[in-house]
Amino acid sequence: MSNNMAQQIIEQTVVSLARQMEQQVDREIQKLDNLGEDDIESIRQKRMMEMKQRQEKMKEWAARGHGEYREIYTEQEFFKEMKGEDRMVCHFFRENWPCKVMDKHLGILAKKHMETKFVKINAEKSPFLTERLKIWMLPTLALIQNEKTVDYVVGFDQLGGKDDFETPVLEERLAKSEMLDYDWSAGGKAAAAAPKGIRKGGGASYKKTESDEDSDFD
Numbered sequence: 001m002s003n004n005m006a007q008q009i010i011e012q013t014v015v016s017l018a019r020q021m022e023q024q025v026d027r028e029i030q031k032l033d034n035l036g037e038d039d040i041e042s043i044r045q046k047r048m049m050e051m052k053q054r055q056e057k058m059k060e061w062a063a064r065g066h067g068e069y070r071e072i073y074t075e076q077e078f079f080k081e082m083k084g085e086d087r088m089v090c091h092f093f094r095e096n097w098p099c100k101v102m103d104k105h106l107g108i109l110a111k112k113h114m115e116t117k118f119v120k121i122n123a124e125k126s127p128f129l130t131e132r133l134k135i136w137m138l139p140t141l142a143l144i145q146n147e148k149t150v151d152y153v154v155g156f157d158q159l160g161g162k163d164d165f166e167t168p169v170l171e172e173r174l175a176k177s178e179m180l181d182y183d184w185s186a187g188g189k190a191a192a193a194a195p196k197g198i199r200k201g202g203g204a205s206y207k208k209t210e211s212d213e214d215s216d217f218d
Helices: 003-030 037-063 075-082 097-112 127-132 167-176
Strands: 069-072 087-093 117-122 140-145 148-154
Touching: 069 075, 069 097, 075 087, 075 117, 075 127, 087 097, 097 117, 097 167, 148 167
Parallel strands: 069 117, 087 117
Antiparallel strands: 087 140, 140 148
């Protein structure tokens, strides 16, 4: 991808999200029927300032590769992508149907949740990482916060046990591990999903390990 094309994608993503945020501000203000004009204007100014700060943050995220779901090809690249990130979801995959299903949903979430970086890496070409993180089934999502693996999503058992789950099911599962900014007041759509911190199956076996503990990269 050329630099100009990448810049255009960043600008389009930021503009789209900014419009969504401005519409949200207007909807919130419309609900405040009992306030005077001065109160409403004060609230608008405050929310617009928050929106401006958010836009600046989104530009920073976009420059770091957020907003798109990308493949990384080497273990060295994995550590480079992870460095300095508050939240990163890494999909350990191989060329099979379950992993392609996961790809589809992660691509959608990457565009929706710019606050989190989404990447994938071929498990068969990453022996050090798969051993260090004890990857034994594919697909597996490693959920990383501040350069430490805090949780995993292994296979589809935590997503309903089938490959026809909807994107909001995965979205809520990631939110349970605090990997996304998520509006719980809207009501969850993944009540049947397993709780965080449990490694289960539902994908293709990769390899077995004796330990199943969380890992970091110290």
